[in-house]
Amino acid sequence: MSQVRLSIPVGMLVENVLTSGEPIEVIIDRLHRKDLAPLRSKLKEPTMDLEERLQTAEEAGEDWAEAIRSGYEFKFLHINGLKRVLDFRFNRKIDRDYSQEELTLRNIQLSTQEIELLRMLIGRQWEIVEKENNEADTALLTDTLVGIELKYQ
Numbered sequence: 001m002s003q004v005r006l007s008i009p010v011g012m013l014v015e016n017v018l019t020s021g022e023p024i025e026v027i028i029d030r031l032h033r034k035d036l037a038p039l040r041s042k043l044k045e046p047t048m049d050l051e052e053r054l055q056t057a058e059e060a061g062e063d064w065a066e067a068i069r070s071g072y073e074f075k076f077l078h079i080n081g082l083k084r085v086l087d088f089r090f091n092r093k094i095d096r097d098y099s100q101e102e103l104t105l106r107n108i109q110l111s112t113q114e115i116e117l118l119r120m121l122i123g124r125q126w127e128i129v130e131k132e133n134n135e136a137d138t139a140l141l142t143d144t145l146v147g148i149e150l151k152y153q
Contacts, residue, residue, distance in 0.1 A: 003120070004072040008081045010062045011074050011121075013053035015088035018068070019044035028065045044088055077122055079103055082150065085121060090114055103152035109145040127151045 006014065017027050020042040030039050031054060040046050057064045066072075077085070082105065086092040090110060094100060098108040110118065119128055131147040 004063050004067040004070065005075045006062050006064070006067055006072050007056070007060060007075055008077060009053050010057040010060070010064055010067075011072065011077075012081070012084060012088070013048070013050060013057070014064055014067050014072065015085055016043050016045050016048050017050070019088055024068055028068055031064070071117075071120055073121055073124055075124075077125065079105075079152065082122060082126060085118075089117070089121075105150040108148050108150065110148060111144045112146060115146060115148060122150070125153055127153045 017031065017039060020027060020039050022030075022039065022042065027039065030036060031050070034051065034054070036050050040050070054064070056062075074081070079100070083094055083100075086098070086105075086108070092098060092108055092110075094105075099106050115128060115130070122128075127150070129149040129151060131149060
């Protein structure tokens, strides 16, 4: 089965609704019924126009429900979209958790599992470069985090 591919607006809808903490099937049911108020109060970005993004998904034929259930990849993702994904999915923020130099994001600390998830979401156009930790870095990090850079390819 091929991976669901989403545009930026629909992918951000998925990322935002996943921040609600609700079970996946509850999220999907509320979106289908357009019963958005109970979700909206729990979202990381409650001001997002969910109705407009659902309309965009319908017009583009993008299966957001399957993307929520099974995962997806972005068709295209610019650097600002990438920074939003890092915030929504991993709670990593620019200048607090990583830095930006042109089209490269540096010094992001993610677990191996998070790196694999990120690779699935953005691997079409962003290269994930795992960095070697030197001894000083290793002392500051837990064993489960890996330093990465994200470079536009």
